[in-house]
Amino acid sequence: MKFHRLVLFALCVGLLNGVLLCAQEAPAQQGRVFVTAVPTSTVVVAPGGRAPVQFTFRVQSPYHINSNQPTAEELIPTQLHFSLPGEVAIGKMQYPAGQLMSFPFDPNTKLSVYSGDVVIRGVVVAPTQASTGTFTIHGELRYQACDNNACYPPKKLPFTFNVKVGTRGKAAPKARPTATSPHIHN
């Protein structure tokens, strides 16, 4: 009898720990999320070659963010910034055209915005002398979100993706440790 009580006590303590602490975790994640990054597939590029890359970001409802070319100069454009390891470069980004939309706060003015999924395209370029291997590139999406009633301070969304420099279909040397681009600082 004593043994069973001990077992029951151990079970309760273990489960309660998990449940209570998981419950405590929830409020910490309740901050507003305006944009999330969809993971980018590894880009394979040969030395001296180019490979397309696309980045997808999801603007959460009910928010919108300015497009890359907002309609007024004081509005903050959405931009991608990268910190590159030197082994690869990224060609000029192609931002999608913004949707011209008017909002309840000013039905007479159309603003160029992104909402829903935003796909930004670019090209990864590896110089001829680039070392082979897999490189983790650190990027950052800079944006400023609003909803129908208010605007929120400009934000930076960090993300990473991998670039494998090597022959397509041929794995990069395993002995080389993964190189990482330095983090972005402003």
Added chain:
Amino acid sequence: MDRRVILVLSFVLAITGLLMAMQAISHRSSVVNLNAALESPNQQAGPKRSAESPAPDPVEPSKGSLAPDFTLKSLPDGKEVRLSSLRGKAVVVNFWATWCEPCKIEMPSLVDLQKKYGPQGLQIVGVAMDDAEDKEITGFARKMGVNYIVLKGTEKVGDLYGGIDRLPLTYYLDRSGKVVDETVGLAGESVIEDAIKKALEQGN
């Protein structure tokens, strides 16, 4: 069931619970760190916090409480303006930014109301919460025909008013400096006017 089996099972469950707890703590800590990084002056554009002044806990002033006092640089003249020096007047503290479209929409109403209620003792104070150059803020305010005080906000002052996580954000203070009303986000002119009337009537 064999006692040993029960013992092993209960041990496994207890360990699972503890692992979940540890994971929860670790995840929460990383979320907090990430949030802190994103909210830091390096990660979030906005008025800079001075290095030597620790951030107070951002708590919004509540109705009936004395509005937190601050001293900020006015634009374009660069003179320092202390909020409490405006006691005796009804004060509207309007936090805004040049990149905030709803703030821009509110401005003509604020201009009209300053004109209408200024002689009765209203003073509107626009606190610009952005990183734009002084001349850009001044130019923007001029373009909008602003006829009230414009101050360059700081993150420290933002924290005194709850962190200012969205704009526009407006506090209406009576003549004794107490908060009588607050509007978050774009407010219609009639809503602003009602709050102004309340501020003018109280705290005499």
